[in-house]
Every structure is written in C-alpha cells, then in structure tokens.
Amino acid sequence: MKKDIIISGVGGQGIVSMAAIIGTAALESGLNLKQSEVHGMSQRGGDVLSNLRYSDKPIASDLIPEGKADMIISIEPLEALRHLPRLSMEGWIITNTNPYNNIENYPDIEGIISEVRKIPNHILVDADTIAKDLNARRSTNVIILGAASEHLGFELAVLENAIIKLFEKKGSKVIDQNITAFYKGRELAHS
C-alpha cells in the first residue's frame, strides 16, 4: 500500500485539516507518513499545497515527484489544475467545482471545469452547495474528502475515526456535521 496525494486549495480553505484527517488515518493504520505543506507567505490568500505520502514501506522524499501523484484532491478547481504536472497519467483528480475568486483575472469557470474533465479519472463535486444544504459551510473540505474516500485505501471506519479525532474538541455537533458531510461527499462521487 502506497499513496501519494496532492491536496490543494487557497489559504484558509481547510487544507491542513484535510491532510490531518488522512494523516491520522494512515498513522492509525500503522503506515509510514510524510506530509509537507507551505506556510508563511502563502497563507495570505495565495495558493496552498500539501504533499501527503503514506506507505507500508519507508518513504524517502517529503516531496512527491512530478508525474507520480496518485491523486489531486482540491478544494478549489483552478488550484486542482495548477498542480496537474504532479499527477501521474493514471491518477485521479477530485475537486470542488466552486471557484474561490480573490483575483481580478479569474478565468472562465466553464473553461476550468472542461480542463478537469479532460483528465480521464476525475470527480467533480459541488461541495459548496452541499455544505450550504447541510448548514455546514465550513465542511466543504470534508465533503471533498468524502468524494475522494474510495481512493484513499482505508476502511470507512478508520476515516470516520480520524474525523472524530480531529473535531473532538469542537463538540458532538461539529463532529456529526462533518460525518454527515463526509458521507454526502462519498455518495455524490458515485452519482
């Protein structure tokens, strides 16, 4: 078992939390893990990227080599495309369809989506709408995680526990919201 995952989005979208959930699942499964992210300047509304690697064998590099990622999970569609050279030719791209528009020259969203569709293995999720329907606006990242869950190589219970662990301190309401969001995302990936 070995997975190399790129998680992308814009600063503040919950990339670190998403990486933490998957990371916890990997650790609880007794796997080796390396997870690197960019801090500092990129937090100010810039693009954010996390390299997440887990394996039953030792992991050498903190960075995933270009062309080798098994999947890109993105909370923002433009950011999903930005890191495309990192994706393997057989890799999956799993992304939110909602733009985070904090730049003046944000490209045509239809054009972005059609570029995503060119990747044979893709899952597009309108996570913002679901989050709104669920009254859980901050759970967009967990919805995307749900949509990607089938490709992560974990039992559902392991991921569920990792979500509980991350949101433990925030109380049962937040946990329930996120578990619901997770399963909704997973369900949508199939539809």
Next chain:
Amino acid sequence: MEKHLLMGDEAIAQAAIDAGISGVYAYPGTPSTEITEYIQKSEEAKEKNIRSSWATNEKTAMEGALGMSYAGKRSMVCMKHVGLNVAADAFVNSAITGANGGLVVVVADDPSMHSSQNEQDSRFFGKFAMIPVLEPHHQQEAYDMVHYAFDLSEVLKTPVLLRITTRLAHSRAGVAPRLITREQNELRLPERLTQFVLLPSIARENYKTLIHNQEHFKKAALESGYNSYLKGNDKSLGIIATGIAYNYLQENYPNQEIPYPVLKIGQYPVPNEMLQEIYDECDELIVFEEGYPLIEEALRGSLNIGKKIKGRMDGTLAFDGELNPVKVGKALGFPEPEKRPVPDIVVPRPPALCAGCPHIDSYKAINEVIAKHYSKGRVFADIGCYTLGALPPYSAINTCVDMGASITMAKGAADAGLVPAIAVIGDSTFTHSGITGLIDAVNDGSNVTVFILDNDTTAMTGGQNSAAVGNRLEDIVRGVGVAEEHIRVIRPLKKFHEENIQVIEEELNYPGVSVIIPRRECIVVLDQRMRQKFKDKTQ
C-alpha cells in the same frame, strides 16, 4: 517505541526540551517559527520553566542564548537564514568565545525563496565561523541531532549550528522521542572567567584554540555516524548527497540499492579522508546539496583540474532553487516521468492583503497623497505583510530589502534630495531593526515621514506577539527624539480616510522627521481572538 507525528521544526523543539535546555531565544521567521511556538505551547516546557518568549530580533536572541550558555545552562536560538545575517556579529564571535553550557543555533534556510528574499546557505556561515554544522535529512534525525549537538557543544565547548531547510522544517513524519530525558544544568560559570572577554589579547588565544579544535570537529564528524560511506559496485560514478538531498536520491531507487558508492553527509566540517575515499574510488563524482555548492566547490577547486565533478556549478543541476526527486533523477540520467502540462487557462494566485486589512487603508491614503502632490517612487518599505503592497492594485511601495531598511533607505534617499521620502514599516519590524535608523534620521533632521503600521502583532509569520505595541511605540519614538507634534496616530479605516489624508499631507509637508502610526489590529488576529472569545463564552 511510540512515534509522534511531528514537523521537523517540532521535532527539534521537543528534542531541545528533552535535552535539558533552560531557554530558547528566537525572533519569528518562516520556516523557523514553529520551533519556538512549539516550546511556548508545551506544558512540559512550562513545568520545566523553560524561558521561551520572543526576542526583539535575532541578534538579541543570539546574545541571550550566549549569555545563558555563559551561565552554564543549555540554550537554543532559532531563526530563519536571513535572521543569521542580523545575528552574525554575535554568532561569529560566539565561535571565538566558545560555549560553556550547550549552545545550539538552529537556522532554517529557504531555498526557492518560498517566503524569503534570498536563498543563502547557512552552512557557509557555519564554515565562516569555523564551528560544527549538522544537517539532518529527516525528522527523526533532526530530533537525534539536537541531542548530539548539545553533547558536542558541551564536550568541545563550541556553539553548534543545526541547519535545516523549508521542506524538513514544514514536513511531518513519525518521530520517536527518547524515553530518558535530561535534567537542566545547574548554574556554572566558565572555568576560565576571561573566556568570554574578547579583548584582542584573549581573542587571539581563543582563536588559536578554535583553529586547533578544527581537528576535533572533523574527528567528531568522522565518528558520529551522521556521515557515512555506502558501498556500491558501479564505480563509474560516486554520489555525494547532503542533508535532505539524500532523500531525493533514495526516492530514485525505490525498493533497490543504489548501484554507485554514496557518501551521505550530515555533519561538517567534512573529514578530508571521506572525500578522498570516494574521489579515489570513482571515475567521476556528482554532488547533491540543498543550497549553494559548498562541497562541490571545495572538491573542484578554482582550477578544476581533477576528475569530473558534476553538480550545480557545471549546469548538471540548476544553480538556484531547491532540489526535488525529479531534478536529482534527471542528473543521474533517469528519464523524466511522463506528465501533463499546466493548462493555459491557469493564472497565478499571488498572496494578497486580506480583505479588511488595515494596511489597505494606509496604502490607499498614501497613494492618494502622493498622486496629488508628488512624483512616484518615494516609498521605502520593509519586511512583513505590507510588502504585499508592492503588488497591484496598490503598487504602493518601491523597496523591500531587509528588516529595518525602510527608514534608513528613505533617509539616504532624502539625503540625496528625494524629498519628502516615505518609510513604511510594521510595528514588529520597527522594534526589530527600525529604531536605530530612526535615531540616524533624527540626528540628521532628515526630511522623512515614517509610517509605523501598528497592527498589534507579527502578522506575516502567523500573529506572534510584538515587542512593543500601543503607547509604547509612541514612547519609543518620542524617546528617540521625534518632536511630539510630529508623532501622529491615525485610524486606518475608510470612514477616517479624509482625516487621514490631511494628517499625511501635513506631515509630508513638514521638512523634518515625522512619524505617523496607523493603528488597527490585524484582521486575522482579530478574527482569531473573537472566535476564541466566543468559544470561551460557550464552553
């Protein structure tokens, strides 16, 4: 043994606690900030009474750590690579004084300049100061090296430099801390009470000791196990890989041994015999170093008349930028993995000032006044979030060089006749390195207007406490000699825009030193504070 998921920075912090430090000294700087933050948040560190609050700048931090070492206790000082420039006087001279209690200097370099203005390689600083340098290649090694560094420091009575880079600093992996930790040292003065007195007569003797110690440093590097020679059958090539570059090398040989001899480097000065062995054994060498070509340059020499040495200097690898598995693979002759290009539709998303950021209001006002009365090109800025004011739509600043340079460069430009000159500096950067420059300006009566953007925090690195905020800033400015009537505090808010414009016009019109303090809390910190308040209320 139980493993904890720790960032490189956190592994270093935990190791320092376990190794019995009595204090950590630091000024925030990406990618080093999390080391000190970890210790500040650690319950264990609190119980052990480890001092950890932020220093005003890297030099005061380095000197604080040196003082603690003088008193016999273990201390650690942490900074980003350019911070070492600020601390350089104290750092280089600490090699001459030597250490008493263990003294470890952690410097986090930022190749590829993710959040920095250059990619200088601190190993050169270590070489320059002539002290041992350690360069871990993964988080566990970083943890272990801190323990080793304190031992080495106390045995050889020398400061030790631990050099990491962004990737290690900000990457998490499982780390197994030691079960047996060390108590802090007791107060214990140096055996020779003149050890730290660098009068020329004493400094000359100390320097001779330092020169003599080079052999001990090399011997340690030979025996520690952090440098190792890995045999390989194919001697057409020998590989030297330092620090994290070794990971990228390994990544290219998944599940198999590397066919070539490899010299893995994690400790400097590198013993000559190790370099000699691989040089003699192999037809040619390739050097992978994260940073400048330190070993490569030493091997090639100026004349480059020996065997072929490949690396950053002959173009096998780009001279600039951080390494990665693909760059290393390409240099070894592996084909590049097949990949898709970035689609043309993708545009950059540069970092930007947050919506609601007080700096936006300050820049709008400054821009408006300049457009109305003066020509462009007179705003000297500094290091912080407000450096983002260089980008559209503000395009408000003309320089950003080093911490504190705004005031002094504005002064120099004013001296040259570019008046009025404007300096823009944050509250934390002002206390870090702006005060002395302001004294220069006052002494010369320079025609400068200094904006101290007081957002009550060190925002760029994530909201650490500033050394002086609020009224203390006015007190400092007044104490430095700026006339009371030219110290103006304004509220950078839309509703005060017209008033603020008037204040700025008045002060730009004044042909001496003015200080305007736009004061409003960082919007991110405010948001965090409000959320915490809400949480406290609801719990």
